[in-house]
Amino acid sequence: MSNTEAHPAELRCGALENGVPAADVEILTARDVPLGGPRAMTVRRTLPQRARTLIGAWCFADHYGPDEVSGSGGMNVAPHPHTGLQTVSWLFSGLIEHRDSLGSHALVRPGEVNLMTGGRGISHSEVSTPDTTVLHGVQLWVALPEEHRDTAPDFRHHVPVPVELDGAEVRVFLGSLAGDTSPVGTFTPLLGAEVTLAAGAAVTLDVDPGFEHGVLVDSGDVRVDDTAVRPAELAYTAPGRRTLTLRNEAPGAARLLLLGGPPFTEEIVMWWNFVGRSHEDVARAREDWTTGTRFGEVHGYDGAPLPAPELPNLPLKPRGRAR
Template identity: 85%
Template sequence: MSNTETHPAELRCGALEDGVPGAGVEVLTARDVPLGGPRAMTVRRTLPQRARTLIGAWCFADHYGPDDVAESGGMDVAPHPHTGLQTVSWLFSGEIEHRDSLGSHAFVRPGELNLMTGGFGISHSEVSTPGTTILHGVQLWVALPGEHRDADRDFQHHVPSPVPLDGGEVRVFLGSLAGDTSPVRTFTPLLGAEVSLAPGGTVTLDVDAGFEHGVLVDSGDVRVEGTAVRPAELGYVAPGCTTLTLTNEAIDPARLVLLGGPPFQEEIVMWWNFIGRSHDEIVRAREDWMKGSRFGEVHGYDGAPLPAPELPNAPLKPRGRVRRPA
């Protein structure tokens, strides 16, 4: 998915932020971002924001739907570029057609992972299919570490099997959880999973104490380690926990996406759809996109590529990650 904001914030983020073990659950609220014109669908963005910009290498989280496509117009994101990241597409309902400059032509369907590696530069388009009536899911980005930020373009597809739990179910699309491991390659240790909770159900998961975790609630009356996290909110848990307890207090099933990874030890600059390490790196990526080099072509999309927004007049400046008090 593209960041279609016409004035995207410049973010420099990384190793300055500390999570404090045992400090409880930090609840992050989302902001609404429209994808396109007046009839466009709206996404709820919880990462990045001023309070927190990374959870492990997870650097971007959009949550959308359930949207009636007849009213919202669905998703129609023209070809756009990415550098220095991987995109993770995960749906709860609907279907999205993916095309990229690697030549991949695939469909994002509920419970199926599509992961694209941008590396030095890739472009892609995303369009909800004509048969989609309700569109609902998440779009996530992963920052690539410095030594791999120019990695080869790649596209991977994986269908995880559901793992039954006492009180719920989990589908592990990245990393390892509840005895299941995804075969999909990542460049830093990561966890990505959909967790379903039965009405009144409680699940306690064994997690890596070296990871920080984020719980993005899709539906239900959910408590994370006893703290209420409402739908569209993201609960942050600092490293140091060996278990994570999730409770659904509602009479209907609940659903959430669990993200995790060790704290990212590098500073990165995020602007529009680019991740780099400096202002100049972002400038070069934008120039290459606008002159039609480096990112390849997306074939099969009916329309023009997205133009890049104008860069701010001043150099992209750091926005330090929040250091939590001891």
């Protein structure tokens, strides 16, 4: 998915720590971001934000729907570029057609992960299919470490097999959890999983103590340990814990995404759809997109590519990992 804000903020993220320990469970609230146009769908963005810009290498999280496509117009994101990151698409309902400059043509389906590596440069489009009536899902970005940020672009697809626990079901799309491991490769250790909880159910999961974690609640009355997390909120937990207890106090099922990874200590610069290490990196990527170099072409999309916004004139303001 593209960041289609007309004036995207330029963020310098990571590496800068102020030495203040995080709360045991820190709640991050989302802001609404329209994806362009008068009938465009609106997403709820929990990463990046001023309070916290990264969870592991996870650097961007958009949560959207359930949207009636007849009212919102669905998703129609024209070809746009990416550098220095991986995109992770995960749906709860609906279908999205993916096309990219590698020639990949695939459907994003509920319960199946599509991971695209931007690396040194890729472009793609995303369009909800004509038969989609309700669109509901999450779009996530992962920052690539310095040694891999110029890697060759790539596209992968995986269908996780559900892991049944007492009162819970887990689908692991990246990393390892609940005895299952995803075969999809990443360039830093990561965890990405969908967890559904039956009414009144609780589950205690073994987690990597070297990871920080984020719990993005989609639905239900969820508690992370003893902290209530409302739908569309993202709960953050710092490294050091070996277990994470998730409880659903709602009369119906609850659903959430569990994200994690070791703290990403490199400083990155994020602007529009680019992750670099300096203002010059993103300015060069913007110029290459504008002049039609580096990013290839997306075939089969009916319409023009997205134009790049204007770069900000102000110098970068360093922004740390946490308050």
